[in-house]
Amino acid sequence: MLRLLSFALFLLIWWIAALFVGGAKLPSPPAVLEVMIAEASSGALFLHLGATLARVALAFVLAMSLGSAIGYLMGRVRLADKLGDPWLILLLNLPALVVIVLAYIWAGLTEAAAIAAIAINKLPTAVVTLREGTRALDRSLDEMASVFAMPRWRAFRHVVLPQLAPYIAAAARSGLSLVWKIVLVAELLGRPNGVGFEIGVAFQLFDTPRLLAYSLTFAAVVLVIETLLVQPFEARATRWRPRAA
Amino acid sequence: MRLEVEITGKTFRSATSGTHEVLAPLKFALHSGEVGVLIGPSGCGKSTMLRIILGLDHEFQGRIARPPQARIGMVFQEPRLLPWRSVEQNVRLAAPDVTDAKLSELFRILELEAHRSHFPGELSLGLARRVALARAFAVEPDLLVLDEPLASLDDALAGRLRDEIATLVASRPVMTLLVTHSLDDAVRLGDRLFFLSPRPARILAEVPIAIPRDARADAEIAAIKAGLARRIQGEQGDERAGRDVS
Numbered sequence: 101m102l103r104l105l106s107f108a109l110f111l112l113i114w115w116i117a118a119l120f121v122g123g124a125k126l127p128s129p130p131a132v133l134e135v136m137i138a139e140a141s142s143g144a145l146f147l148h149l150g151a152t153l154a155r156v157a158l159a160f161v162l163a164m165s166l167g168s169a170i171g172y173l174m175g176r177v178r179l180a181d182k183l184g185d186p187w188l189i190l191l192l193n194l195p196a197l198v199v200i201v202l203a204y205i206w207a208g209l210t211e212a213a214a215i216a217a218i219a220i221n222k223l224p225t226a227v228v229t230l231r232e233g234t235r236a237l238d239r240s241l242d243e244m245a246s247v248f249a250m251p252r253w254r255a256f257r258h259v260v261l262p263q264l265a266p267y268i269a270a271a272a273r274s275g276l277s278l279v280w281k282i283v284l285v286a287e288l289l290g291r292p293n294g295v296g297f298e299i300g301v302a303f304q305l306f307d308t309p310r311l312l313a314y315s316l317t318f319a320a321v322v323l324v325i326e327t328l329l330v331q332p333f334e335a336r337a338t339r340w341r342p343r344a345a
Numbered sequence: 346m347r348l349e350v351e352i353t354g355k356t357f358r359s360a361t362s363g364t365h366e367v368l369a370p371l372k373f374a375l376h377s378g379e380v381g382v383l384i385g386p387s388g389c390g391k392s393t394m395l396r397i398i399l400g401l402d403h404e405f406q407g408r409i410a411r412p413p414q415a416r417i418g419m420v421f422q423e424p425r426l427l428p429w430r431s432v433e434q435n436v437r438l439a440a441p442d443v444t445d446a447k448l449s450e451l452f453r454i455l456e457l458e459a460h461r462s463h464f465p466g467e468l469s470l471g472l473a474r475r476v477a478l479a480r481a482f483a484v485e486p487d488l489l490v491l492d493e494p495l496a497s498l499d500d501a502l503a504g505r506l507r508d509e510i511a512t513l514v515a516s517r518p519v520m521t522l523l524v525t526h527s528l529d530d531a532v533r534l535g536d537r538l539f540f541l542s543p544r545p546a547r548i549l550a551e552v553p554i555a556i557p558r559d560a561r562a563d564a565e566i567a568a569i570k571a572g573l574a575r576r577i578q579g580e581q582g583d584e585r586a587g588r589d590v591s
Contacts, residue, residue: 240421240423240425241425241427243396243401243421243425244419244421244425244439246400246401247399247400247401247417247419248417248418248419248439248440248480248484249416249417250438250439254438254441258427258430258434258438259427262427262429262430340428340429340430340464340466341428341466
């Protein structure tokens with residue numbers, strides 16, 4: 101209920117601001133909705149949204165699985181940590197734009213280049229979070245598993261993974277928000293479709309209603325995925341913990 | 346089955362002040378069906394010795410011989426349960442072969458039936474310790490190691506759990522190693538008592554108890570304890586005398 105009220109307040113402020121600024125710079129909510137409906141009925145909206153979502157999904161899965169594996173290794177093995185740390189610091193501080201531009205120069209304006217560039221941007225944060233999680237693993241439980249001769253996979257699944265789950269959830273959360281932002285830049289610079297491409301077109305034409313229609317639809321999709329997928333997973337991963345007051 | 350422990354030395358390197366000797370040379374053996382008790386002052390190196398026997402610590406001089414196929418059941422000083430798994434899952438994960446009947450019987454003996462589906466965070470320390478006991482017994486161990494399983498429990502509960510341990514130990518042939526600093530627990534449960542010195546630990550005395558466990562009434566236990574007390578005093582006297590001479 102409060103959320104709805106808050107949303108209504110946002111719309112109201114927007115509308116009032118649009119009245120003051122004028123339709124060219126800030127179109128009113130109905131004007132934007134009109135563009136949304138037009139784009140949706142022509143199918144373009146879903147096409148671009150679908151392309152962007154597919155890129156997000158691929159890059160996210162790639163970065164999460166690779167990043168988790170590397171982070172776990174770096175948390176467990178000192179040598180891997182020592183070798184990997186300088187790379188990690190470099191990657192963490194490399195601007196997303198540099199990675200994207202270099203990827204397009206080296207691999208051409210291809211789908212693979214775009215997805216790889218997005219994944220590389222997200223990778224180091226996943227590594228750092230999972231490395232922290234692995235370092236925080238409870239040694240005494242490892243010992244318990246070893247004394248009771250638990251097979252490796254069972255110990256990993258029931259002893260290690262539940263301890264990592266909150267870290268994986270945190271990495272997924274922060275990683276997804278990062279990917280949402282970067283994917284549009286990658287599309288703007290070198291893809292012929294996707295929400296980022298459409299925003300680039302709208303920018304060139306100074307077509308604010310179109311820009312807002314695409315970015316707001318995109319934001320709504322992000323919101324739905326966050327509440328329906330990410331938050332339930334996080335809640336499940338930490339369900340055995342006593343709730344904070 | 347037989348457990349042979351022959352440690353010739355264990356040193357521990359600390360960051361600040363070089364090396365410390367934790368264990369002096371010590372040697373003992375344990376047979377199936379026997380309960381060996383390690384008694385010694387806090388910090389004398391008992392837990393280090395257990396870690397070596399369990400194969401968690403390989404950096405020592407000496408030799409541990411236990412049958413490689415021996416199943417180990419362990420009750421750590423803290424319960425060490427998986428907080429994200431229920432009581433029943435905790436037991437089943439350590440003992441995947443346990444039958445439903447066996448599990449029900451264990452939970453009945455340890456009065457855990459009502460807590461099967463609870464998470465460890467919802468249990469009191471006494472209950473969590475009982476779950477740890479259930480887990481150790483569910484694997485039907487050949488070697489059972491109990492590291493102060495009754496510490497920090499009130500007397501009544503400790504007494505009941507001690508009886509439960511005695512019942513479970515009697516129900517199958519198992520080598521049991523109990524670490525405690527309660528002489529009472531030692532005398533009530535042990536077949537052979539090993540008295541350890543302060544750090545670096547060595548065995549001061551090995552005392553067998555001839556009376557079978559279930560025949561030890563309060564009178565016998567008091568008598569054994571009195572005998573032990575005399576002996577310990579005597580040995581401390583000897584040691585003091587020896588030191589005086591040197």
